[in-house]
Amino acid sequence: MTLRVTNTLTGETEPFEPRDPDSVLLYYCGLTTSDPPHLGHARGWVHVDVIARWLEWLGYDVRHVENFTDVNEKIVARVGEDGESESDVARHYVQQVLEDMRALNLDRAEVYPRVSEHVPEIISLVERLIESGHAYEVAGSVYFDVTSFEGYGKLSGQSVEDLQSQGAATGEKRNPADFALWKAGGVDPEDIADHQHPEAAPAAEACETAQTWDSPWGDGRPGWHIECSAMSMTHLDETIDIHVGGQDLVFPHHENEVAQSEAATGQRFADYWLHVRLLETKGEKMSSSLGNFFTVNAAVEEFGPDVLRTFLLSTAYTSRATYSEETIGEAQERWDRLQRGYERAVDACDDVDAYATVTHDGLRAAVAEARETFEAAMNDDFNTREAMTALLDLTGEVNAYVDDHTEYDYVALRRAVETFEEFGGGVLGLAFGESDEGGDVSLAGDLVDLVLQAREDERAAGNYERADELRDELEALGVEVQDTDDGPTYRLGENN
Protein backbone atom coordinates (compact mmCIF):
# COMPACT_ATOMS: atom_id res chain seq x y z
CA MET A 1 0.00 0.00 0.00
CA THR A 2 1.53 3.25 -1.05
CA LEU A 3 1.13 6.70 0.34
CA ARG A 4 -1.06 9.14 -1.55
CA VAL A 5 -1.17 12.88 -0.99
CA THR A 6 -3.32 15.75 -2.22
CA ASN A 7 -1.14 18.09 -4.24
CA THR A 8 -2.36 21.65 -4.68
CA LEU A 9 -0.20 21.91 -7.78
CA THR A 10 -2.25 19.32 -9.63
CA GLY A 11 -5.42 19.49 -7.58
CA GLU A 12 -5.31 15.73 -7.29
CA THR A 13 -4.53 13.04 -4.79
CA GLU A 14 -1.54 11.27 -6.24
CA PRO A 15 1.04 8.62 -5.28
CA PHE A 16 3.91 10.03 -3.28
CA GLU A 17 7.33 9.39 -4.73
CA PRO A 18 10.22 11.33 -3.25
CA ARG A 19 13.24 12.10 -5.41
CA ASP A 20 15.45 9.96 -3.20
CA PRO A 21 13.60 6.75 -2.35
CA ASP A 22 15.08 6.76 1.15
CA SER A 23 14.57 10.31 2.29
CA VAL A 24 12.08 13.15 2.22
CA LEU A 25 12.83 16.87 2.15
CA LEU A 26 10.02 18.66 3.98
CA TYR A 27 9.58 22.40 4.44
CA TYR A 28 6.87 23.99 6.49
CA CYS A 29 6.04 27.68 6.19
CA GLY A 30 6.17 28.80 9.78
CA LEU A 31 4.69 31.87 11.32
CA THR A 32 5.54 35.51 11.61
CA THR A 33 6.74 36.15 15.13
CA SER A 34 4.59 39.14 15.90
CA ASP A 35 1.75 37.68 17.93
CA PRO A 36 1.26 34.76 20.29
CA PRO A 37 0.57 31.56 18.35
CA HIS A 38 -3.06 30.46 18.41
CA LEU A 39 -4.93 27.22 17.89
CA GLY A 40 -4.93 27.74 14.14
CA HIS A 41 -1.15 27.61 14.12
CA ALA A 42 -1.26 24.60 16.38
CA ARG A 43 -3.44 22.80 13.86
CA GLY A 44 -0.81 23.28 11.19
CA TRP A 45 2.03 22.26 13.48
CA VAL A 46 0.33 19.14 14.76
CA HIS A 47 -0.61 17.94 11.30
CA VAL A 48 2.88 18.55 9.94
CA ASP A 49 4.26 16.79 12.99
CA VAL A 50 2.11 13.76 12.29
CA ILE A 51 2.97 13.86 8.59
CA ALA A 52 6.66 13.79 9.47
CA ARG A 53 6.12 11.04 12.02
CA TRP A 54 4.23 8.93 9.50
CA LEU A 55 6.88 9.40 6.82
CA GLU A 56 9.41 8.23 9.36
CA TRP A 57 7.24 5.27 10.29
CA LEU A 58 7.23 4.36 6.60
CA GLY A 59 11.00 4.25 6.77
CA TYR A 60 11.99 7.56 5.21
CA ASP A 61 14.75 9.68 6.60
CA VAL A 62 12.87 12.95 6.98
CA ARG A 63 14.69 16.26 6.77
CA HIS A 64 12.19 18.66 8.28
CA VAL A 65 12.67 22.44 8.21
CA GLU A 66 10.32 25.06 9.71
CA ASN A 67 11.10 28.72 9.35
CA PHE A 68 10.42 31.78 11.49
CA THR A 69 9.65 35.04 9.76
CA ASP A 70 11.37 37.36 12.19
CA VAL A 71 11.67 40.33 9.82
CA ASN A 72 8.31 41.92 9.10
CA GLU A 73 6.50 45.19 9.60
CA LYS A 74 4.03 43.54 11.93
CA ILE A 75 6.91 42.80 14.24
CA VAL A 76 8.12 46.37 14.04
CA ALA A 77 4.62 47.44 14.99
CA ARG A 78 5.05 45.61 18.33
CA VAL A 79 8.17 47.51 19.26
CA GLY A 80 7.54 49.23 22.54
CA GLU A 81 4.78 46.78 23.34
CA ASP A 82 6.56 43.42 23.38
CA GLY A 83 10.21 44.48 23.26
CA GLU A 84 12.64 47.28 22.69
CA SER A 85 13.59 46.42 19.14
CA GLU A 86 12.40 44.36 16.21
CA SER A 87 14.74 41.54 17.12
CA ASP A 88 13.63 41.66 20.77
CA VAL A 89 10.02 41.23 19.77
CA ALA A 90 10.90 38.42 17.40
CA ARG A 91 13.01 36.62 19.98
CA HIS A 92 10.20 36.87 22.48
CA TYR A 93 7.75 35.12 20.16
CA VAL A 94 10.22 32.58 18.82
CA GLN A 95 10.73 31.53 22.41
CA GLN A 96 6.98 31.34 22.90
CA VAL A 97 6.53 29.20 19.80
CA LEU A 98 9.23 26.75 20.84
CA GLU A 99 7.65 26.42 24.26
CA ASP A 100 4.20 25.92 22.79
CA MET A 101 5.52 23.31 20.40
CA ARG A 102 7.14 21.41 23.21
CA ALA A 103 3.96 21.62 25.25
CA LEU A 104 2.07 20.11 22.32
CA ASN A 105 4.51 17.20 22.18
CA LEU A 106 5.78 18.07 18.72
CA ASP A 107 8.91 16.36 17.51
CA ARG A 108 11.60 18.93 16.86
CA ALA A 109 12.29 19.85 13.27
CA GLU A 110 15.87 19.53 12.11
CA VAL A 111 16.31 23.29 11.67
CA TYR A 112 14.26 26.39 12.52
CA PRO A 113 15.85 28.98 10.23
CA ARG A 114 15.15 32.69 10.67
CA VAL A 115 15.02 35.35 8.02
CA SER A 116 17.37 37.64 9.94
CA GLU A 117 20.08 35.01 9.67
CA HIS A 118 19.66 34.44 5.94
CA VAL A 119 19.92 37.87 4.40
CA PRO A 120 23.12 37.04 2.46
CA GLU A 121 21.42 34.02 0.87
CA ILE A 122 18.38 36.14 0.07
CA ILE A 123 20.54 38.82 -1.56
CA SER A 124 22.37 36.33 -3.71
CA LEU A 125 19.11 34.78 -4.84
CA VAL A 126 17.80 38.22 -5.80
CA GLU A 127 21.00 38.92 -7.71
CA ARG A 128 20.55 35.69 -9.57
CA LEU A 129 17.05 36.75 -10.59
CA ILE A 130 18.22 40.14 -11.82
CA GLU A 131 21.01 38.53 -13.85
CA SER A 132 18.63 36.13 -15.51
CA GLY A 133 16.23 38.94 -16.38
CA HIS A 134 13.41 37.91 -14.04
CA ALA A 135 13.75 40.87 -11.71
CA TYR A 136 14.46 44.56 -12.01
CA GLU A 137 15.70 47.28 -9.68
CA VAL A 138 13.99 50.63 -9.23
CA ALA A 139 15.25 53.23 -6.78
CA GLY A 140 16.89 50.73 -4.49
CA SER A 141 14.00 48.23 -4.52
CA VAL A 142 13.89 45.05 -6.55
CA TYR A 143 10.74 43.55 -8.06
CA PHE A 144 10.01 40.21 -9.67
CA ASP A 145 8.62 40.50 -13.20
CA VAL A 146 5.70 38.06 -13.27
CA THR A 147 5.46 38.18 -17.05
CA SER A 148 8.97 36.71 -17.25
CA PHE A 149 7.87 33.44 -15.70
CA GLU A 150 5.64 31.37 -17.88
CA GLY A 151 4.06 29.27 -15.19
CA TYR A 152 2.97 32.15 -12.99
CA GLY A 153 -0.37 31.25 -11.43
CA LYS A 154 -0.05 27.49 -11.78
CA LEU A 155 -0.33 26.84 -8.06
CA SER A 156 -3.34 29.00 -7.25
CA GLY A 157 -5.04 28.69 -10.64
CA GLN A 158 -4.98 32.41 -11.31
CA SER A 159 -3.79 33.98 -14.53
CA VAL A 160 -1.55 36.99 -14.90
CA GLU A 161 -4.31 38.67 -16.89
CA ASP A 162 -6.78 38.30 -14.02
CA LEU A 163 -4.28 39.71 -11.61
CA GLN A 164 -3.42 42.58 -13.92
CA SER A 165 -7.02 43.61 -14.06
CA GLN A 166 -7.03 43.88 -10.27
CA GLY A 167 -5.52 47.33 -10.43
CA ALA A 168 -3.26 49.71 -12.27
CA ALA A 169 0.49 49.47 -11.98
CA THR A 170 1.33 51.66 -9.05
CA GLY A 171 4.53 53.52 -8.46
CA GLU A 172 7.64 51.59 -9.27
CA LYS A 173 6.18 48.33 -10.47
CA ARG A 174 5.99 47.55 -14.16
CA ASN A 175 3.00 45.32 -13.64
CA PRO A 176 0.49 45.39 -10.80
CA ALA A 177 1.11 41.71 -10.10
CA ASP A 178 4.87 42.16 -9.72
CA PHE A 179 6.03 41.69 -6.16
CA ALA A 180 8.90 43.01 -4.08
CA LEU A 181 12.01 40.90 -3.55
CA TRP A 182 13.87 43.68 -1.80
CA LYS A 183 12.52 46.90 -0.36
CA ALA A 184 14.64 50.02 -0.17
CA GLY A 185 15.14 51.65 3.19
CA GLY A 186 13.38 50.93 6.47
CA VAL A 187 9.71 50.37 7.11
CA ASP A 188 7.02 52.74 6.00
CA PRO A 189 5.40 54.29 9.11
CA GLU A 190 1.99 53.75 7.54
CA ASP A 191 2.60 50.02 7.34
CA ILE A 192 3.45 50.02 10.99
CA ALA A 193 0.31 51.93 11.85
CA ASP A 194 -1.76 49.39 9.91
CA HIS A 195 -0.53 46.57 12.09
CA GLN A 196 -0.45 48.25 15.43
CA HIS A 197 -2.79 47.04 18.10
CA PRO A 198 -5.41 49.72 18.68
CA GLU A 199 -4.70 49.98 22.37
CA ALA A 200 -0.94 50.17 21.89
CA ALA A 201 0.78 53.46 22.27
CA PRO A 202 2.00 54.72 18.90
CA ALA A 203 5.73 54.11 18.81
CA ALA A 204 7.10 56.85 16.62
CA GLU A 205 10.61 55.59 17.09
CA ALA A 206 9.64 52.13 15.86
CA CYS A 207 10.61 52.85 12.27
CA GLU A 208 14.05 53.79 13.41
CA THR A 209 14.48 50.53 15.22
CA ALA A 210 13.48 48.48 12.17
CA GLN A 211 16.59 46.81 10.94
CA THR A 212 18.05 47.35 7.46
CA TRP A 213 20.82 45.51 5.66
CA ASP A 214 23.45 46.52 3.12
CA SER A 215 22.82 45.25 -0.35
CA PRO A 216 24.03 45.92 -3.90
CA TRP A 217 20.98 48.20 -4.17
CA GLY A 218 21.64 50.14 -1.00
CA ASP A 219 20.16 49.73 2.49
CA GLY A 220 16.93 47.83 2.63
CA ARG A 221 14.93 44.85 3.82
CA PRO A 222 14.01 41.56 2.18
CA GLY A 223 10.52 41.18 0.73
CA TRP A 224 8.20 38.65 2.31
CA HIS A 225 8.18 35.83 -0.23
CA ILE A 226 11.85 35.48 -1.09
CA GLU A 227 12.81 34.28 2.38
CA CYS A 228 11.19 30.87 2.10
CA SER A 229 12.83 30.19 -1.25
CA ALA A 230 16.23 31.12 0.13
CA MET A 231 15.87 29.14 3.35
CA SER A 232 14.39 26.09 1.66
CA MET A 233 17.26 25.99 -0.83
CA THR A 234 19.87 26.64 1.85
CA HIS A 235 18.75 24.00 4.31
CA LEU A 236 17.28 21.43 1.96
CA ASP A 237 17.87 21.66 -1.77
CA GLU A 238 16.87 23.58 -4.90
CA THR A 239 14.13 21.01 -5.37
CA ILE A 240 12.38 19.58 -2.37
CA ASP A 241 9.74 16.90 -2.00
CA ILE A 242 7.06 18.46 0.17
CA HIS A 243 6.24 22.07 0.94
CA VAL A 244 3.47 22.51 3.49
CA GLY A 245 1.65 25.62 4.65
CA GLY A 246 -1.70 27.03 5.60
CA GLN A 247 -4.44 27.34 3.04
CA ASP A 248 -4.26 31.11 3.32
CA LEU A 249 -0.73 31.13 1.94
CA VAL A 250 -1.49 29.64 -1.46
CA PHE A 251 -1.73 33.07 -2.98
CA PRO A 252 0.31 35.14 -3.10
CA HIS A 253 3.02 33.68 -0.88
CA HIS A 254 3.41 30.18 -2.29
CA GLU A 255 2.65 31.25 -5.84
CA ASN A 256 5.45 33.78 -5.64
CA GLU A 257 7.82 31.28 -4.07
CA VAL A 258 7.28 28.95 -6.99
CA ALA A 259 7.84 31.73 -9.53
CA GLN A 260 11.00 33.18 -8.07
CA SER A 261 12.55 29.82 -7.19
CA GLU A 262 11.90 28.16 -10.49
CA ALA A 263 12.89 31.25 -12.43
CA ALA A 264 16.19 31.31 -10.56
CA THR A 265 17.11 27.64 -10.76
CA GLY A 266 15.30 26.47 -13.85
CA GLN A 267 14.15 23.52 -11.77
CA ARG A 268 11.03 22.42 -9.98
CA PHE A 269 10.86 24.06 -6.55
CA ALA A 270 8.68 21.53 -4.74
CA ASP A 271 7.08 18.37 -6.09
CA TYR A 272 4.18 18.24 -3.62
CA TRP A 273 2.38 21.21 -2.18
CA LEU A 274 0.18 20.34 0.79
CA HIS A 275 -2.14 22.90 2.31
CA VAL A 276 -3.69 22.67 5.73
CA ARG A 277 -7.24 24.01 5.76
CA LEU A 278 -8.10 26.63 8.31
CA LEU A 279 -9.51 26.27 11.77
CA GLU A 280 -12.75 28.19 12.15
CA THR A 281 -14.77 29.61 14.98
CA LYS A 282 -18.39 30.40 14.26
CA GLY A 283 -17.94 30.25 10.52
CA GLU A 284 -14.86 32.42 10.26
CA LYS A 285 -11.21 31.53 10.42
CA MET A 286 -9.31 31.88 13.64
CA SER A 287 -6.73 34.58 13.16
CA SER A 288 -4.67 37.14 14.99
CA SER A 289 -6.01 39.95 12.84
CA LEU A 290 -9.63 39.02 13.52
CA GLY A 291 -8.94 38.77 17.22
CA ASN A 292 -11.09 35.65 17.58
CA PHE A 293 -8.25 33.40 18.55
CA PHE A 294 -7.46 31.14 21.45
CA THR A 295 -3.73 31.05 22.19
CA VAL A 296 -1.91 27.75 22.21
CA ASN A 297 -0.61 28.54 25.62
CA ALA A 298 -4.06 29.10 27.10
CA ALA A 299 -5.47 26.06 25.33
CA VAL A 300 -2.73 23.76 26.60
CA GLU A 301 -3.29 25.13 30.05
CA GLU A 302 -7.01 24.47 29.88
CA PHE A 303 -7.24 21.17 28.01
CA GLY A 304 -3.79 19.60 28.04
CA PRO A 305 -1.79 18.44 25.03
CA ASP A 306 -3.59 15.16 24.47
CA VAL A 307 -7.10 16.56 24.25
CA LEU A 308 -5.79 19.28 21.99
CA ARG A 309 -4.00 16.87 19.70
CA THR A 310 -7.06 14.62 19.63
CA PHE A 311 -9.16 17.63 18.71
CA LEU A 312 -6.79 18.85 16.00
CA LEU A 313 -6.33 15.38 14.52
CA SER A 314 -10.07 14.62 14.60
CA THR A 315 -10.37 16.22 11.19
CA ALA A 316 -8.11 15.46 8.26
CA TYR A 317 -5.74 18.31 7.40
CA THR A 318 -7.55 18.69 4.08
CA SER A 319 -10.85 19.56 5.79
CA ARG A 320 -11.82 22.66 7.60
CA ALA A 321 -12.25 22.25 11.31
CA THR A 322 -14.59 23.99 13.69
CA TYR A 323 -13.52 25.08 17.11
CA SER A 324 -16.23 25.33 19.75
CA GLU A 325 -16.82 24.18 23.29
CA GLU A 326 -18.75 21.29 21.86
CA THR A 327 -16.08 20.11 19.45
CA ILE A 328 -13.33 20.33 22.01
CA GLY A 329 -15.60 18.54 24.47
CA GLU A 330 -16.04 15.75 22.00
CA ALA A 331 -12.26 15.47 21.68
CA GLN A 332 -12.09 15.21 25.44
CA GLU A 333 -14.49 12.25 25.34
CA ARG A 334 -12.59 10.58 22.54
CA TRP A 335 -9.29 10.88 24.30
CA ASP A 336 -10.77 9.59 27.57
CA ARG A 337 -12.25 6.62 25.81
CA LEU A 338 -8.99 5.80 24.05
CA GLN A 339 -7.04 6.13 27.23
CA ARG A 340 -9.42 3.94 29.23
CA GLY A 341 -9.35 1.28 26.56
CA TYR A 342 -5.59 1.36 26.56
CA GLU A 343 -5.39 1.16 30.34
CA ARG A 344 -7.79 -1.74 30.34
CA ALA A 345 -5.64 -3.62 27.86
CA VAL A 346 -2.55 -2.93 29.96
CA ASP A 347 -4.29 -4.07 33.14
CA ALA A 348 -5.58 -7.21 31.47
CA CYS A 349 -2.05 -8.03 30.29
CA ASP A 350 -0.81 -7.74 33.84
CA ASP A 351 -3.68 -9.81 35.18
CA VAL A 352 -2.96 -13.22 36.63
CA ASP A 353 -5.55 -14.60 34.23
CA ALA A 354 -3.55 -13.61 31.16
CA TYR A 355 -1.86 -16.62 29.62
CA ALA A 356 0.65 -16.95 26.81
CA THR A 357 -0.94 -20.29 25.98
CA VAL A 358 -4.49 -19.00 25.52
CA THR A 359 -5.45 -18.04 21.99
CA HIS A 360 -8.51 -16.01 21.07
CA ASP A 361 -8.72 -15.53 17.35
CA GLY A 362 -11.43 -12.88 17.56
CA LEU A 363 -9.26 -10.44 19.45
CA ARG A 364 -6.25 -11.22 17.31
CA ALA A 365 -8.21 -10.49 14.18
CA ALA A 366 -9.56 -7.26 15.67
CA VAL A 367 -6.07 -6.05 16.48
CA ALA A 368 -4.81 -6.95 13.03
CA GLU A 369 -7.73 -5.15 11.45
CA ALA A 370 -7.20 -2.03 13.52
CA ARG A 371 -3.57 -1.95 12.44
CA GLU A 372 -4.46 -2.41 8.81
CA THR A 373 -7.14 0.26 8.91
CA PHE A 374 -4.83 2.69 10.65
CA GLU A 375 -2.09 2.22 8.08
CA ALA A 376 -4.49 2.50 5.19
CA ALA A 377 -5.96 5.70 6.62
CA MET A 378 -2.59 7.33 7.10
CA ASN A 379 -1.50 6.28 3.65
CA ASP A 380 -4.65 7.83 2.27
CA ASP A 381 -3.44 11.41 2.44
CA PHE A 382 -2.69 11.30 6.18
CA ASN A 383 -6.32 10.80 7.15
CA THR A 384 -5.87 11.20 10.88
CA ARG A 385 -9.60 11.14 11.51
CA GLU A 386 -9.97 7.65 10.07
CA ALA A 387 -6.75 6.53 11.72
CA MET A 388 -8.12 7.56 15.07
CA THR A 389 -11.37 5.78 14.30
CA ALA A 390 -9.37 2.58 13.88
CA LEU A 391 -7.99 3.03 17.39
CA LEU A 392 -11.44 3.85 18.75
CA ASP A 393 -12.79 0.67 17.19
CA LEU A 394 -9.99 -1.28 18.80
CA THR A 395 -10.96 0.29 22.11
CA GLY A 396 -14.46 -1.11 21.77
CA GLU A 397 -13.10 -4.53 20.91
CA VAL A 398 -10.78 -4.58 23.89
CA ASN A 399 -13.52 -3.46 26.27
CA ALA A 400 -15.93 -6.08 25.02
CA TYR A 401 -13.24 -8.75 25.13
CA VAL A 402 -12.23 -8.02 28.70
CA ASP A 403 -15.91 -7.90 29.74
CA ASP A 404 -16.63 -11.27 28.18
CA HIS A 405 -13.62 -13.33 29.23
CA THR A 406 -12.18 -14.59 32.46
CA GLU A 407 -8.89 -15.69 31.01
CA TYR A 408 -7.02 -13.61 28.52
CA ASP A 409 -4.92 -14.17 25.43
CA TYR A 410 -1.74 -12.45 26.58
CA VAL A 411 -0.14 -12.27 23.14
CA ALA A 412 -3.17 -10.60 21.58
CA LEU A 413 -3.58 -8.12 24.43
CA ARG A 414 0.11 -7.28 24.28
CA ARG A 415 -0.27 -6.63 20.57
CA ALA A 416 -3.21 -4.32 21.26
CA VAL A 417 -1.16 -2.41 23.82
CA GLU A 418 1.67 -2.07 21.33
CA THR A 419 -0.75 -0.79 18.72
CA PHE A 420 -1.91 2.00 20.99
CA GLU A 421 1.65 2.90 21.86
CA GLU A 422 3.10 2.63 18.38
CA PHE A 423 0.28 4.29 16.43
CA GLY A 424 -1.54 6.41 18.97
CA GLY A 425 1.66 7.32 20.79
CA GLY A 426 4.41 7.21 18.20
CA VAL A 427 2.46 8.43 15.20
CA LEU A 428 -0.35 10.59 16.58
CA GLY A 429 1.80 11.80 19.44
CA LEU A 430 -0.70 11.02 22.20
CA ALA A 431 0.58 10.10 25.63
CA PHE A 432 -0.10 6.37 25.74
CA GLY A 433 2.05 4.58 28.26
CA GLU A 434 3.78 7.73 29.31
CA SER A 435 1.87 8.20 32.51
CA ASP A 436 3.90 10.04 35.08
CA GLU A 437 5.53 7.51 37.33
CA GLY A 438 7.43 10.01 39.44
CA GLY A 439 8.01 9.41 43.15
CA ASP A 440 5.38 11.91 44.23
CA VAL A 441 2.82 10.42 41.93
CA SER A 442 3.42 6.88 43.07
CA LEU A 443 3.23 7.94 46.69
CA ALA A 444 -0.03 9.71 45.92
CA GLY A 445 -1.20 6.53 44.22
CA ASP A 446 -0.48 4.53 47.35
CA LEU A 447 -2.42 7.02 49.41
CA VAL A 448 -5.38 6.83 47.06
CA ASP A 449 -5.29 3.05 47.34
CA LEU A 450 -5.35 3.39 51.07
CA VAL A 451 -8.45 5.58 50.95
CA LEU A 452 -10.10 3.19 48.52
CA GLN A 453 -9.43 0.29 50.85
CA ALA A 454 -11.00 2.20 53.71
CA ARG A 455 -13.97 2.89 51.47
CA GLU A 456 -14.22 -0.81 50.59
CA ASP A 457 -14.38 -1.61 54.29
CA GLU A 458 -17.22 0.86 54.71
CA ARG A 459 -19.01 -0.63 51.74
CA ALA A 460 -18.58 -4.15 53.04
CA ALA A 461 -20.08 -3.00 56.32
CA GLY A 462 -22.98 -1.44 54.44
CA ASN A 463 -22.02 2.13 55.33
CA TYR A 464 -22.74 3.44 51.85
CA GLU A 465 -23.22 6.96 52.98
CA ARG A 466 -19.67 7.13 54.33
CA ALA A 467 -18.35 5.31 51.27
CA ASP A 468 -19.97 7.87 48.97
CA GLU A 469 -18.51 10.69 51.00
CA LEU A 470 -15.04 9.29 50.52
CA ARG A 471 -15.70 8.96 46.82
CA ASP A 472 -16.91 12.56 46.58
CA GLU A 473 -13.90 13.82 48.48
CA LEU A 474 -11.53 11.99 46.17
CA GLU A 475 -13.37 13.37 43.18
CA ALA A 476 -13.01 16.88 44.52
CA LEU A 477 -9.25 16.26 44.52
CA GLY A 478 -9.38 15.19 40.86
CA VAL A 479 -9.44 11.45 41.46
CA GLU A 480 -12.23 9.67 39.64
CA VAL A 481 -13.31 6.44 41.36
CA GLN A 482 -14.84 3.52 39.49
CA ASP A 483 -16.07 0.27 40.96
CA THR A 484 -15.55 -2.74 38.73
CA ASP A 485 -16.00 -6.48 39.06
CA ASP A 486 -12.34 -6.70 39.97
CA GLY A 487 -12.58 -4.08 42.68
CA PRO A 488 -12.31 -0.32 42.68
CA THR A 489 -10.02 1.57 40.33
CA TYR A 490 -9.29 5.21 39.90
CA ARG A 491 -8.12 7.63 37.26
CA LEU A 492 -6.59 11.05 37.59
CA GLY A 493 -8.37 13.91 35.87
CA GLU A 494 -6.82 15.41 32.75
CA ASN A 495 -5.38 18.41 34.53
CA ASN A 496 -3.56 16.50 37.19
Next chain:
RNA sequence: GCCAAGGUGGCAGAGUCCGGCCUAACGCAGCGGCCUGCAGAGCCGCCCAUCGCCGGUUCAAAUCCGGCCCUUGGCUCCA
Protein backbone atom coordinates in the same frame (compact mmCIF):
# COMPACT_ATOMS: atom_id res chain seq x y z
C1' G B 1 -16.00 40.52 -10.01
C1' C B 2 -11.92 36.77 -10.47
C1' C B 3 -9.31 32.16 -8.37
C1' A B 4 -9.69 27.90 -5.00
C1' A B 5 -12.13 24.56 -1.71
C1' G B 6 -16.59 22.86 0.34
C1' G B 7 -22.26 21.79 1.21
C1' U B 8 -23.66 14.34 4.39
C1' G B 9 -28.24 12.80 10.87
C1' G B 10 -29.74 17.07 16.84
C1' C B 11 -24.07 18.32 16.94
C1' A B 12 -19.53 17.13 14.91
C1' G B 13 -17.50 14.58 10.92
C1' A B 14 -15.57 9.92 7.64
C1' G B 15 -16.80 8.00 2.96
C1' U B 16 -16.52 11.11 -3.02
C1' C B 17 -9.78 10.07 -6.54
C1' C B 18 -11.19 3.67 -7.94
C1' G B 19 -20.07 3.80 -8.82
C1' G B 20 -22.51 -1.63 -6.09
C1' C B 21 -20.75 -5.11 0.76
C1' C B 22 -23.05 3.15 2.19
C1' U B 23 -29.81 -0.31 4.15
C1' A B 24 -23.91 5.64 5.13
C1' A B 25 -18.20 4.96 9.99
C1' C B 26 -16.19 6.85 14.72
C1' G B 27 -17.55 10.14 18.73
C1' C B 28 -21.11 13.32 21.38
C1' A B 29 -26.27 14.07 22.60
C1' G B 30 -31.13 11.05 23.15
C1' C B 31 -33.91 6.16 24.29
C1' G B 32 -34.10 0.98 26.20
C1' G B 33 -31.50 -3.13 28.52
C1' C B 34 -27.24 -5.69 31.18
C1' C B 35 -23.85 -4.74 35.20
C1' U B 36 -23.96 -1.81 40.06
C1' G B 37 -25.96 -0.62 47.07
C1' C B 38 -25.80 4.09 44.18
C1' A B 39 -22.86 6.72 40.66
C1' G B 40 -19.32 6.35 36.93
C1' A B 41 -16.99 3.39 33.37
C1' G B 42 -18.00 -0.63 30.16
C1' C B 43 -21.10 -3.87 27.13
C1' C B 44 -25.67 -4.96 24.00
C1' G B 45 -29.69 -2.88 21.27
C1' C B 46 -32.41 1.37 19.36
C1' C B 47 -33.48 6.40 17.55
C1' C B 48 -31.94 10.65 14.10
C1' A B 49 -29.64 11.14 7.04
C1' U B 50 -34.64 10.95 0.59
C1' C B 51 -25.97 12.56 1.34
C1' G B 52 -27.49 21.53 -1.07
C1' C B 53 -31.08 21.90 -5.60
C1' C B 54 -32.32 20.35 -10.75
C1' G B 55 -31.21 17.36 -14.79
C1' G B 56 -28.09 13.48 -17.23
C1' U B 57 -25.09 8.73 -17.71
C1' U B 58 -25.72 3.61 -15.70
C1' C B 59 -28.46 -2.70 -14.34
C1' A B 60 -26.59 0.41 -10.09
C1' A B 61 -24.62 7.26 -7.84
C1' A B 62 -23.36 10.52 -1.57
C1' U B 63 -19.76 8.77 -5.23
C1' C B 64 -19.33 10.12 -12.59
C1' C B 65 -21.13 14.48 -16.06
C1' G B 66 -23.77 19.38 -16.75
C1' G B 67 -26.39 23.63 -14.75
C1' C B 68 -27.93 26.39 -10.49
C1' C B 69 -28.04 28.04 -5.22
C1' C B 70 -25.32 28.73 -0.75
C1' U B 71 -20.85 28.83 2.53
C1' U B 72 -15.69 29.49 3.45
C1' G B 73 -10.62 30.89 2.06
C1' G B 74 -7.60 33.93 -1.29
C1' C B 75 -7.12 38.33 -4.61
C1' U B 76 -3.92 43.22 1.37
C1' C B 77 -0.36 41.11 6.78
C1' C B 78 -2.08 35.98 8.05
C1' A B 79 -0.93 28.53 9.51
